[in-house]
Amino acid sequence: MGRFKDIFGQSLSAERADTIEGWNRAILDYFTFKGDPVSEALELAHDRSFVMGDVFAATMLVFDGATASSPQVSSILRRLEALHDAVSAQEQGHIRAVRACAEGGISLAAGCWDRVLMEHPLDIVAMKLAHEAYFLIGDANGMLRSVSAALPHWRPDMKAYGFVLGQHAFGLEECHQYAAAEGPARLALELEPDDCWALHALTHVYEMQGRHFDCLSLLDAMRSRWVNQPLLAAHIWWHLALRYVADGRFEQALAVYDEQLAKVNVSSAFRLTDGTSLLWRLELAGASVGDRWAELADKWSAHAGRHANGFLDVHIAMALAAAGRQSEVERFLAGFNEDAGETTSELGEIRRQVTAPACRALVAYRAGDDRTAIGTLASLLPALHRIGGSNAQRDLFDRTLSASMLRAGELARSRGFLLRLLAEHPNAAWVLDDMATLEAQSNDPAMASVYRARASLAVAPIAENGRSRASLAGGARHQRSDRRH
Numbered sequence: 001m002g003r004f005k006d007i008f009g010q011s012l013s014a015e016r017a018d019t020i021e022g023w024n025r026a027i028l029d030y031f032t033f034k035g036d037p038v039s040e041a042l043e044l045a046h047d048r049s050f051v052m053g054d055v056f057a058a059t060m061l062v063f064d065g066a067t068a069s070s071p072q073v074s075s076i077l078r079r080l081e082a083l084h085d086a087v088s089a090q091e092q093g094h095i096r097a098v099r100a101c102a103e104g105g106i107s108l109a110a111g112c113w114d115r116v117l118m119e120h121p122l123d124i125v126a127m128k129l130a131h132e133a134y135f136l137i138g139d140a141n142g143m144l145r146s147v148s149a150a151l152p153h154w155r156p157d158m159k160a161y162g163f164v165l166g167q168h169a170f171g172l173e174e175c176h177q178y179a180a181a182e183g184p185a186r187l188a189l190e191l192e193p194d195d196c197w198a199l200h201a202l203t204h205v206y207e208m209q210g211r212h213f214d215c216l217s218l219l220d221a222m223r224s225r226w227v228n229q230p231l232l233a234a235h236i237w238w239h240l241a242l243r244y245v246a247d248g249r250f251e252q253a254l255a256v257y258d259e260q261l262a263k264v265n266v267s268s269a270f271r272l273t274d275g276t277s278l279l280w281r282l283e284l285a286g287a288s289v290g291d292r293w294a295e296l297a298d299k300w301s302a303h304a305g306r307h308a309n310g311f312l313d314v315h316i317a318m319a320l321a322a323a324g325r326q327s328e329v330e331r332f333l334a335g336f337n338e339d340a341g342e343t344t345s346e347l348g349e350i351r352r353q354v355t356a357p358a359c360r361a362l363v364a365y366r367a368g369d370d371r372t373a374i375g376t377l378a379s380l381l382p383a384l385h386r387i388g389g390s391n392a393q394r395d396l397f398d399r400t401l402s403a404s405m406l407r408a409g410e411l412a413r414s415r416g417f418l419l420r421l422l423a424e425h426p427n428a429a430w431v432l433d434d435m436a437t438l439e440a441q442s443n444d445p446a447m448a449s450v451y452r453a454r455a456s457l458a459v460a461p462i463a464e465n466g467r468s469r470a471s472l473a474g475g476a477r478h479q480r481s482d483r484r485h
């Protein structure tokens, strides 16, 4: 067994130099969202001394819903265990992390990668896998802490410095530090224009601040880059479609769905989440999505036989319920009870405490059972981050809860909930839209028109005379209909 340095300067165990060349290609593809890094990493298993390809591939498989009992993952874990004593302490840390991850201990796994990072702060793979692990369980503080501790060891002339800044920016953004996140995200893009994660972080900053035109300009200016990074491009299209929903361009949002999100590779469950989330949001905004749910539910059916992680599960529940697949919905929900014994792992605990009730609430909302939807979602709000994903992705729960309260005529609760959201996100067009609906239902047309105008102004360009094209009478923006699902 020899030692070789990879493209980021990390010393790795391997038998052959060309294994490291293959690893360099796989990991660069991973950071730039190109190619098929998991398959590329799996091919390196022919080098019987090389562990990092297996560590990376198994982690990615688990993040996409596989477990330690999945044949492919269990076979990789056996190979890693066999090599454990022969490799470096740094690589042993990676093996411990992937084992914890496969057993559903995502915080433990992130902690293992963090410990690797403490001794080897330039181990960009440990940093990124910790980042993704924390993301999977919605631990924004963990995400930020991890990269912040390593960042002082990095210098601008190091190869992956831009990628580190991109992760730092996303950690800051998820911790609601939007102003602080913008600088590192923009610097990351200066240094590494192919860092789609930095572009994504900056998109989130603009999304969460309701900076409509900054978001549209960014995605337009960098379109030639991100459309050629297929492993994240669909998600960036989703972000663009969010802006189309916000400014009422429902047809463009549906075109993004039809031309991009409906065409993703269905073998990866995560790739289906963007389309599901978009259709759900479009309907909440009053758009008709036609018969698109049926085809999407067909695609989800291949993944609905298991409960993998919270973020995937809630999207499965939404797609099946929206498509009216009653028997499949019941089978999927019953699966939570069958899995009840598997609650000792962290993912099992999240499934029992958060995911299962969240799925039942979404199904109840779809069935018009507002009492259940409101009661459950409202009580789950402080814990929903544990299903993973970003703040922007999980605002779907806020939107659904608000829609349910308005449909049920729960005006006092609705007002309290929406005013709190508005204090955090004063330019969020959907919150302003719902406030307008609330005021109209409260027989206050004057305040309804004020909120309607604010919703239009939030996405309206400023004209030369300094006034917006929106007005108190309402601009050209598509106004939400009363139709609720």
Ligand SMILES: [Fe+2]
Pocket (backbone or CB within 6 Å): 200, 204, 235, 239, 390, 392
């Ligand atoms: Fe995102």
